[in-house]
Amino acid sequence: MKNLKMKSARAAKDLSQDDLAKICKVSRQTISAIEKGDYNPTINLCISICKALDKTLDELFWE
């Protein structure tokens, strides 16, 4: 399912998908797919996203 927590945390920081992708050193498509909920990122990428958005794993990736 979609990750709306991540999408709104990104919006709160006024970052585009592309901005966040660059910070996390992944492609824009990867960020897009994670928000869309298509797939299953690695924990290191999740941690990188959390740090960029000033959130924790539980806040963004725990149900």
Add this chain to the structure above:
Amino acid sequence: MKNLKMKSARAAKDLSQDDLAKICKVSRQTISAIEKGDYNPTINLCISICKALDKTLDELFWE
């Protein structure tokens, strides 16, 4: 680096690596490698491990 939080949470439940592997439906080697800190599991596997050990992502995988 080693994931000692995970190792001790597993010990607290009195589960072997093999037990936990079966619960999470992965191989024993995968559990071993995660505890050893060699690698970068997917978030879905992390969540599965957390549930098996009654912990959250922040408790086991946040620094």
Add this chain to the structure above:
DNA sequence: GCATTATGTCAAGTATATTTTACATAATTC
């Protein structure tokens, strides 16, 4: 002592996360 259990590790294979390139659309700004 022997059998069993728990763990470490390695090599080769398979599944899948991620990249790259590309095209499409809606919103915004000049």
Add this chain to the structure above:
DNA sequence: GAATTATGTAAAATATACTTGACATAATGC
């Protein structure tokens, strides 16, 4: 209204998570 920005999506290639099978060792219990 043309240019730019943000996003969705798709196909082919590459990197890497994970499996399988195997062997080694230490600890425990009979």
